Amino acid sequence: MTSPIRKIHFGIADRHQTFRLFDRHAQRPDRWQTDGAKLYAGEWFEIAQAEHDTMLEILPPLWMRGEMFAMREFLTGSITSVFYTLRINGVTRFFHAYCDLSDPRSAYELRDAIVERERRPVKAMTRAERIEHIWSATHDDYRGYASADFRPEHRGKRIVIVYGKPGTLFELLESLSDAQISEKLPVHLRHLPLPEAA
Template sequence: MSTHPPFRKVFEGVATRSQMFALFDRHSDTPGVDPLSGVPYASEWFEISASEYHFMLGLLPPLFQRTGMFGMSEFKAGNVTSVFFAIRIRGRERWFHGFCDLSDKHSPDAMRAAIIAHETGAVDSMTREEKLEAIWSATHADFRGIAGETNPDSWPMEHHGKRTILVYTVGQGTTLKLLEDLTDEEIDSLMPAVHARSRRGGGDDAKPS
């Protein structure tokens, strides 16, 4: 039986067109990733606007199309392609993009169900993993990196290849930490900045204040 990573939201807010295209390639600078597999992207999703949904629908003939859903005929890599959703949630029409691994023919429907479950949950329904992904996506490239990529001696070998981010620590100033090692307090302090950049359309192109 094939296995897939859990469905995960990777951007907080509604992505603009430039943010959407940046998120399409958000793993392009991740070392050790096989660009032909599409595996890092599979099961990631985020919200878009109606205009982006219809723009992408008109870009290429869809691979498949049914009510409230269509798939891109141009695959990201391997069996992974973009699937776009129009979903009515609590009486309001909303639009989403997700990367689905079509080696599992049920993946688009499972993605749709996961989005609905997430968006109809608690007000703060993002998991720790989803918050880390949102923070990473919203952080400018100047303030994030990969451990051991430029200075191998600065990180223990077991951390090489992991994602790093600059954070402000009381008493220490700005320090470089592994993304996975952010404390709950640091995540909570960074999430408002993610929300703010999402609202003003800054996303990955906006430097943190």
């Protein structure tokens, strides 16, 4: 099964955010027992030119093709970082994505998805993008994975701290209400509309 292509952070990630986003699933409880390929494949976010150029200089790339290059070191299995320099709406921008190189089309499909997503004239965030941004932006102390305190079918799913009455508690990330999502988003992202249905 192919992992969905998804934007995991809004805005241009700074150096600290970039390196944190490279391994945003580091806390998963089965990290050393299972292959995390499905978690990472298809994730992408925007980076600054400085971070793009740094990654190009670290090691010789595995390959370079036009506006993209792939890292020589693989994250897991056939998943590696691909970095893009893309001109979108007249502006040169830089992106990182995790591509599954067992599929020769992966890097191109990611590129096309990024361009399609970022060409939209009006800024908007889908519910899924809001959820992913919350997970990416939440400090490790305030997020985790459902344990034995949750029903068996929810164990291992992502959870985040929610503040309310009678106090703070962990809630399933996927089950957050619209109000909870709004509260957890940074102020500048809270009022972005949901995309209109096609």
